[in-house]
Structure formats: structure tokens, C-alpha cells
Amino acid sequence: MIDAGALLLLTFLGQQFEQRGFIENRTVAYPQTAPNDSAHVVDEMLLREEASYKFTPWFTLSGAFDARSDSHRQTVRDWVVDADDRSILRPAFSVRRLSATIHKGKITAELGRQFIRWGKADILNPTDRFAPKDYLSNVVDSDFLGVTAARLTYESGGNIVDLVWQPWFSPSRTPLLNQRWTGLPPEAAGLSLIDAGANYPGGSQYGARWNHVGSGYEFSLCFFDGRQNLPSFDAILTPPDPSIEFTRTYPKLRLYGGDAAVPLPWLTIKGEAAYFTSETPGAEEYALYVIQLERQVKEWSFVAGYAGSIVTRDAASPLQFAPDRGFAKSFVGRAGLTIDANRSLALETAVRAEGSFVRFEYSQLFGQHWRATGGLAWIRGDMADFLGQYRRNSYASLALRYSF
Amino acid sequence: MNKFFLVVALMVPAFAQDARQIMLDVQKRQHSDSQRYEGTLEVTSGNNQSTTKRWIYQRIGSFGNSKAILRFTAPAEVKGVGLLIVNHPDRASDQWMWRPAIGRDQRIALQDRSTRFFGTDFSFEDLEERDVDQYEYKLLADEGASWKIESKPRKSSQYEYSYFWVQKEHYNLVKIEAYNKKGLVRVIDYKNHELIKGIWTPRLTEVYDVTRKSRTILKYEKLEYNLPMKDEDFSLQALRRDL
Numbered sequence: 001m002i003d004a005g006a007l008l009l010l011t012f013l014g015q016q017f018e019q020r021g022f023i024e025n026r027t028v029a030y031p032q033t034a035p036n037d038s039a040h041v042v043d044e045m046l047l048r049e050e051a052s053y054k055f056t057p058w059f060t061l062s063g064a065f066d067a068r069s070d071s072h073r074q075t076v077r078d079w080v081v082d083a084d085d086r087s088i089l090r091p092a093f094s095v096r097r098l099s100a101t102i103h104k105g106k107i108t109a110e111l112g113r114q115f116i117r118w119g120k121a122d123i124l125n126p127t128d129r130f131a132p133k134d135y136l137s138n139v140v141d142s143d144f145l146g147v148t149a150a151r152l153t154y155e156s157g158g159n160i161v162d163l164v165w166q167p168w169f170s171p172s173r174t175p176l177l178n179q180r181w182t183g184l185p186p187e188a189a190g191l192s193l194i195d196a197g198a199n200y201p202g203g204s205q206y207g208a209r210w211n212h213v214g215s216g217y218e219f220s221l222c223f224f225d226g227r228q229n230l231p232s233f234d235a236i237l238t239p240p241d242p243s244i245e246f247t248r249t250y251p252k253l254r255l256y257g258g259d260a261a262v263p264l265p266w267l268t269i270k271g272e273a274a275y276f277t278s279e280t281p282g283a284e285e286y287a288l289y290v291i292q293l294e295r296q297v298k299e300w301s302f303v304a305g306y307a308g309s310i311v312t313r314d315a316a317s318p319l320q321f322a323p324d325r326g327f328a329k330s331f332v333g334r335a336g337l338t339i340d341a342n343r344s345l346a347l348e349t350a351v352r353a354e355g356s357f358v359r360f361e362y363s364q365l366f367g368q369h370w371r372a373t374g375g376l377a378w379i380r381g382d383m384a385d386f387l388g389q390y391r392r393n394s395y396a397s398l399a400l401r402y403s404f
Numbered sequence: 405m406n407k408f409f410l411v412v413a414l415m416v417p418a419f420a421q422d423a424r425q426i427m428l429d430v431q432k433r434q435h436s437d438s439q440r441y442e443g444t445l446e447v448t449s450g451n452n453q454s455t456t457k458r459w460i461y462q463r464i465g466s467f468g469n470s471k472a473i474l475r476f477t478a479p480a481e482v483k484g485v486g487l488l489i490v491n492h493p494d495r496a497s498d499q500w501m502w503r504p505a506i507g508r509d510q511r512i513a514l515q516d517r518s519t520r521f522f523g524t525d526f527s528f529e530d531l532e533e534r535d536v537d538q539y540e541y542k543l544l545a546d547e548g549a550s551w552k553i554e555s556k557p558r559k560s561s562q563y564e565y566s567y568f569w570v571q572k573e574h575y576n577l578v579k580i581e582a583y584n585k586k587g588l589v590r591v592i593d594y595k596n597h598e599l600i601k602g603i604w605t606p607r608l609t610e611v612y613d614v615t616r617k618s619r620t621i622l623k624y625e626k627l628e629y630n631l632p633m634k635d636e637d638f639s640l641q642a643l644r645r646d647l
Binding site for chain 1 (some may be wrong): 447449453455456457478479480481483484495498504506507508510511515518519520522523524560616618636639640641645646
């Protein structure tokens, strides 16, 4: 009788519980050293587990957990679980997602740590303001970070209204000063650079987005008021030693934006634009826009476009980490080929006036669980250019993933 | 009136059986307000490399007015990937893909609807449900147990024309040969029909991609019709809600 009850309970739990995860080892080899980094090989290990439990048809609890380590001191070596995930180094153990989703009729509410993605373009998303990224070990290939927020979505017919309130700030994670993805000119090699951490702002952020799906088109309008998740740096020179102390700060930011997608018989046009203003003295004000064309031919997919920017007020300090701006004024292209059910190829490129980047990837599934992905990235340009500053960071990579 | 004319007079109504009417009957007999099944797909490529995928398929409405969500459950690396298909009576469907790794729905740009879906031998167009009125039909032959019918799409399609074989006994579609300008592209066989809630239903669909010499076998499990489903569970929000 007890066995039967346990079996029934297990069956019930099995129907409500979903999980997936993977463990991945990624090795990146850099043929060249950088002024602030002599390592040629960096190895990263990541275990990610995602699970959800549906208590009722309208209430689901979702969680995701990361455990990681690396060979290059990019991860905190501490047995502490980080719930905020906003440390300078990556946490060894972090709560990537922990949220409750409630949906009733046309309304969906999600509360807690979650992922919020806005925008329609694929090459750059100026309106994607609740999506900080982890740039620590690679600026041209980065992962998203979750945010703690309350999100309320109303969907009716072809209209979706999205309201988001983020009670505290989540920054993007930037490269470390003593590693190669902080681009330093050769003249800075003798200086002592001190990372003084970050001044995280208080206060909340909020945003709203209206998306409309029409017959043969789709567009959205959005608004955001909060902070730039990419930092500016305050630098203090401390004589007599030639050392400079850097502190991250995050200027206020207000965004007015929109995006659109129009599928046409020969190609799909997607566009996205945002205008950013700031009350923070000395902060830049600018517009970012993207126009891209997509075309699918058999097993090939092609995306090509231009990302542009217009500055309406210059920044008082040039010390900013701004990859979104760095990829602006670029022609960007992507091509993908699905060779068969197990194999695929991808090629991505960004070309600016003074810098360029090309990445090639081949990926193959072995059996039901193992996937190997090999890649080559080639970066060229002038030191003054956003991409060009990483010209010594061309790399080859190999990732081996076991999914479960 | 001699015997010959009598035979011809009796034969004419049978051969003149209206092809469109046959297809309308097929559609009527297949009609259900909703459908759900768990599918296992075995994809065998031309060089005999095999892979197995699983998905859960749910549909509300039928034919030109239906909506469907298809979500992969295996292998682990694609678990959670979903596709929302909104069919229209007068034009090609709208489709959005949800990839958990990106955390965003993406409108599928499908200028070439012959693109294979996620490495299977189904093209995106094959996943659409089109209404009878989107084709023109011609009865080509009465082959005893089945009719052979030619169909030509009225709207844009990867196929120039197709041949359908419809089993007479239950008006089951048992085979499709689909052709483009260059010739035969795809052969779809519907097998192992069973009566489920009054609907004759294939329990296995085999798709053969002639050009690639690749084959996909879709087995239908836990197939049910006319389950209570809500329209709101076939939306962009629903697509991103589940794991």
C-alpha cells in the first residue's frame, strides 16, 4: 500500500517537474600575449542545472543554478552561493534564476530572478535594457545575466503589454583590468592598475513595452528609466608610484525606443532603435539603431545589417566600457548552415572603419548527449578602435558539452 | 441502349467523383477541435547517421484557423525549444521560435519554406495545416482501394504539385509525393491507422527527402483529440512560459 502511494507520488512529481542541464569544458587558446596578460590558454568549466516545478496549471516555480571554475582566476574561489551575481569576479556558485510564474487568462506575472529580453534584431539590441551580460572572459562572445524583477505581461489578440520593475540594480560584468579583454595600450604596461570595485547605485528601475503583431508585420514601442548596466570608470592617480585606481560607476539612463519586423517575399526586414538620455552630469546622450535583413535559403540562414549611432551629447570622460556602442557604426553579418540533424556551421563578422572581427564555428552532436564545438575568431584593427583594441585576442576555442 | 453504354453511364459518376469533394471529406473526417500527442522522431541521414528527438505537439482549432505549439523534450540540449505556428486561411502561417538559451522569441523568417525544421526531414511548410481551399485538385486515377489525386497550391509553396493517395474505405490520406520544378522532392507515408475518438489516425508518419536521401520516422504516442484547451495557451507568452 505504501509502495503504491509512493509510486503514485513519484508519478505525480514526474509529471510536474522538468529539468535540463549541461556540463561544459571550454578551452580557449590565444596565439599572442597581451600587455596585461601573458596566458596563452584559458580553461573554463561550467555546470548549469535548470529546473521547474508546476504546482498548478497556473503557478510554476523555476530555478537555474551555475557552478563554475577556471584556470585564469576569473572565478571566486569560495564556497558561497551568490544570489545577486553582481560581483567583479564570477561567483563559483550562483543562482542564475529563481522565479515564480503565475498566469491567469491573459495575464502572466513573473516574480524573482529571471531573464527579460526585449528587441527584435539579432545583431545588436539597443532596447534590451533588462539584460546585463557577462563580458569578463570574452567581449565578442558573452552570456546573459539574470535580473531580480517583477514582470507583468498582458497579451490580448496581437497586443502584448509588458511592465517591468527591477527593485535593485544588476550590472554587466566587465573584463578584469589585469586580463586581455581590457584593452590596454603598450604604454600602460608599466603602470600599476588597481581595481577598486564598483559603486552600485541604489534605487529601482522600471520599463514598459507594447508589442503589436499585425498581419504581415510586428512592431513594439518601449520606455526604460534606470541605470546604464555598462560602467564608466572613475580613475584616481596615486603618486608617487605610478598607479591608477579604477572604480566602476553606472550613470542614470532613460530610453525611448522601438523595433519592427516585416517579413517580405524575398527577405525579412528587422529594425530596432533607441534614444538614450541621462541626468548624470558628464554622461553621454546618444541614439543607437540597427537595420538588418534576413534570408533563409534551404539550410542556410543569412543575416546582414548595419548598426549605427548618433551622439547628441559627448561624455565628459572617455573611460567607459561600452560594447553596445563599440559594435555600432559596423556592418554585421551572420551565416548559418544546418548540415544535418547533428552538424552545423556558423560564421559571424563585424566590420568597422578601423577594426574587424570574424568568427567561425563548427558544431557536432555525438549520440544524444555529447556536443563538440570548435571555433576560430580573428580580430584586427587600430588600438583606438573598440574592436581593434582586442587585436591581440584572436583565438581558437574548443568546447565539449554533456547535456542531461 | 446497349450494355456498353449502360456500363459507361454507371462508370462516369465514379470517375467524375469530384477530387475537391474527396479532399473535403478527408478534411471533415480528420476534423477535431484540438489535438495533443507526444512524438518520437528518428532521423536517419543519407550516410546512415541516426538521431532521435522527441516533442510534444498541441493544436487548437483546425486547418486554416488553427494554432499549434510544438516543444522539444529530448535530446537534452534542445529540451524546451518551442515553435508557435499560427495558421491563416488565406496566407502562409506565422511562426515564432523560442530558444531557452537565448531567452527570447524570434520570428522565423521563412522566405524559403522548404527549409528543414530542426534537422528533421519535415520542412517548415510541412508543419503548417492548410485548408482544402488553398489547393486545386484533380482526380488522376481510381486505383481500386484508393484514389490518386493531384493537388496544386494556389498560394506560394515550395511544391509545384503533389500526388495524394486517399484510401477509399475511411478517406484516409495514406501517401503524398511532393514535386518541385526539378522533380520529386519528398515522399510522405502515413501508416498504421487506428480509430481514435472516431478519427482514423496514422500512428506513424515516414518522410523521405529524395534529394538528401534522408528519412524521418515520426511515431505518435499518447495521441488525443478534442481535449479542453485554451486559446491563451497558444500565444507568445505561452511559448516562453514553460521550461
